[in-house]
Amino acid sequence: MLKKIYYWSPHLSNDIATIKSVKNSASSLKDYSCLYSVSILDSVGEWKDYKDFFETKKIDIISLGKDIYSTLPRGSYIKSRFSYIKIFFFSFFPLIKILRKNKPDYLIVHLITSLPIFIFTIFNLKTNLILRVSGLPKLNFIRFFLWKIINKKIHSVICPTKATFDYLIKKNVFDKNKLFVIHDPIIDINEFRLLKNKYIEDLNFHLNAIVLAGRLTKQKNFILFINAFEKILKKFPELKANIIGKGEDKKILEEKIKNLSLSRNIYMSNYKKNIYNYFANSKFFILTSLWEDPGFV
Secondary structure, rough: OEEEEEEEEEOOOOOOHHHHHHHHHHHHHHHHHOOEHHHEEEEOOOHHHHHHHHHHHHOEEEEEEOOHHHHHHOOOHHHOOOOOHHHHHHHHHHHHHHHHOOOOOOOEEOOOOHHHHHHHHOOOOOEEEEEEEEOOOOHHHHHHHHHHHHHHHHHHHEEOOOOHHHHHHHHHOOOOOEEOOOOOOOOOOOHHHHOOOOOOOOOOOOOOOOEEOOOOOOOOOOHHHHHHHHHOOOOOOOOOOOOOOOOOOHHHHHHHHOOOOOOOOOOEEEEOOOOHHHOOOOOOOOOOOOOOOOOOO
16 A cells, blocks of 8 residues: 655745755655655645646645635735745644545645644644755744654654754754755756756846846845945946846845946846756856855755
8 A cells, every 4th residue: 555645835936946845856756666645735725836747747736725825915024924824724724634534654844834843743643744944944942842842743854954954963953863864856957958058038137147046035135245246346347247036125126226326237037937047148156145055046
C-alpha cells in the first residue's frame, strides 16, 4: 500500500521560491519513487493555477474549502499578516477533518506553519509532521516556545542550508537527530538551458547592465543599492541598472529613484516568471539583502 504524503504550503504570491520548492519536491517523489501517493492541500485556492501541472504529475490537489485567494489583502506587512490570520481560521477545522479522515503518513509543512503546529500540539494525530524551515528563522519568543512544545511530536525538521542547521543546533530548539539538511530543489538545469536564451520582451530593460531581483521588501534592502548608485554614477555617469520584482516597498523605491534623479539610469520592472534570460543579458548581479538563507536569486 502506498504511503500518503501531504504538502501544506499556503502562500499569498506566485513569485516566491517556495512554490517551486513544493512543485519540484512533490514531482521528484512521484518521478523517482513508486512508494508514495502525493497530494497538495489547497487551503483557500492558492494552488488552483497549478492544477494542470500537478495533473500531469498525477498529484492530487485537495481543496479544504472556499476559494477566497483573490480576495485576501496584500501589499503591506500588516495586510499580509491579516491574510495569514484569515487562512489560519478558514483552514483550521477543514485541516483537522482531512487529517483525521485520510490519515496521511506524512504532512510536510512549508508556510504558515503555525496552524499545523498548533493542531498537532492539541490533537493526537497519527500523521508524521515534517517541518520545512524557510531560510534562517527569526527565533522570537513565541516561535521558540511553539517549536519547543511541538518538538516531542514532530517527526523531522528540514533545513535548506547547513547554516540554518547549525543555528538550530546552537539554539537547542529541536532534538539533533530530527534535523536534516535538504537543499531546496529550485533550479532545474534543463529549464535554465531552455529559458536563458528566450527573447526579452521588456524593451525598457537595460541590456548588459547591473541587475537586482527579488521581492520589493525591507529584507531585500534595495534602498542600499539606490543610495550607493547615486555616488557611483559620479564616476561612471553612463552606468545603468535594473531592479526586477514586486512588493510593498515599490512606491518607496520609485520615490527614492525620482528624488535622486536616477530615473534615466535605474529601471524598475515587475516580477518576471522567467528571470534566467534577464540574468544572461546583464553585466553582473548585486545582492543587497539584510539576510538570506539560501537566497535563490
